[in-house]
Amino acid sequence: MIEKNRDFPREITVLRTILRRFSLNPQMHAELESKLSRKLAGYKGEKELDYHISQIDHARFHIFHDLRIPHNNTHFQIDSLLISDTFMLVIDSKNYAGTLDFYPEFNYLLQTWNGIEKVYPDPILQTRTQAAQLKSFLIKHHFTPPPIEFIVSISNSQAIIRNPGNSHEVRMRVCKTPAVAYKIQSFNDKYQNEVLSIKEIRKMTKLLLKSHEPYIPDIPSMHLPMNQVHKGVQCPECGEIGMKRIYGNWVCKKCGHLSKEAHIAALRDFFIIYGPAITSRQFSEFLNIFSIHQSKRLLSALELDSTGSTKGRIYTPGKNFQLWE
Ligand SMILES: [Zn+2]
Structure with a gap:
């Protein structure tokens, strides 16, 4: 078996x-x-x-x-x-x-x-x-x-x-x-x-x-240019980074594709690059979301684990978020 x-x-x-x-x-x-x-x-x-x-x-x-x-x-x-x-x-x-x-x-x-x-x-x-x-x-x-x-x-x-x-x-x-x-x-x-x-x-x-401990490459030891990260939500259709949130949808400026969930992949990228913890401010910055309230709404809808007070709350993937394929 x-x-x-x-x-x-x-x-x-x-x-x-x-x-x-x-x-x-x-x-x-x-x-x-x-x-x-x-x-x-x-x-x-x-x-x-x-x-x-x-x-x-x-x-x-x-x-x-x-x-x-x-x-x-x-x-x-x-x-x-x-x-x-x-x-x-x-x-x-x-x-x-x-x-x-x-x-x-x-x-x-x-x-x-x-x-x-x-x-x-x-x-x-x-x-x-x-x-x-x-x-x-x-x-x-x-x-x-x-x-x-x-x-x-x-x-x-x-x-x-x-x-x-x-x-x-x-x-x-x-x-x-x-x-x-x-x-x-x-x-x-x-x-x-x-x-x-x-x-x-x-x-x-x-x-x-x-x-069993799966191997995960250690990003800090890879000497990557950490100031050269493309921020934003990536279009699942054409790969362009920089989708905009318009009336509950992510819209691709290049191909016009609409997605309700493209922010999830962006959050996964963040966790992989920076480690499995994020604040709503970091989420806003990485996904280019201008409203902190919208960031908080999107984050809380994902049912991540969280610790800390409302202001400095830190979200981690938890069991409801599939970090790995
Ligand atoms: Zn696109």
Whole structure:
């Protein structure tokens, strides 16, 4: 059964917000654009992995998509984790294109794509490390971990996997995403002894779900030009920033689109850029609303959490406001 679905990556939402709201120098703009497209390609590969995992016999496995667990002053991240009563399996998804030469004996991967060679850390070693961190995390929480296996799933259908050293490790641990179900089956055949009770799996599931902390990029450490933020309500139709509130509607001066709710997306942008707290004055300023009373009306209609007196009231997203996609 699926214990945890994959959430839409918050990092992608943050990058999109920055690219929409900031005037960036061309170099920074290009860097963030390329980071965004890498993250989108990675997410696409992970969704494909989810699809192929969904093809296996679910009754046998407890499945977790995307876990990020704090451990020993850092975090370890697992793209997909499967737990059965006989073993655990950590799966890492990579979306590298081109020809991929694995050199596990030297701990690197050589990618050749469009005539350009690039070296990456060995994904087998990375995934082995995730499995070791998971084991250590479980021991710390008084579990006796079952055997923990790991594989690397290459999602790019055009990628060519090569194993120049004819390494057993590469043959065993690396596959194209559509072959993941067969890999799972082979581990399933290998491990026959029941080592985890239903009760232990339930306790483990609870611990993993409780410990998960989604990654959110830290805006202050990104050195963004904080005085170069485009303020205003963005048109959901054409993307123009600067809609005007006229008789209960947001009106786009460029395309004429009307919206009742375009301020919600603007508030979300504010929370992502400045952090999850806003006053009605900040709301007025960010959305270019001239009447403070109108700001207060719009804010209170959103049923945010709030603290403080009427004048200095601070609003935070709370459970009624969907900050993330
Ligand atoms: Zn428009």
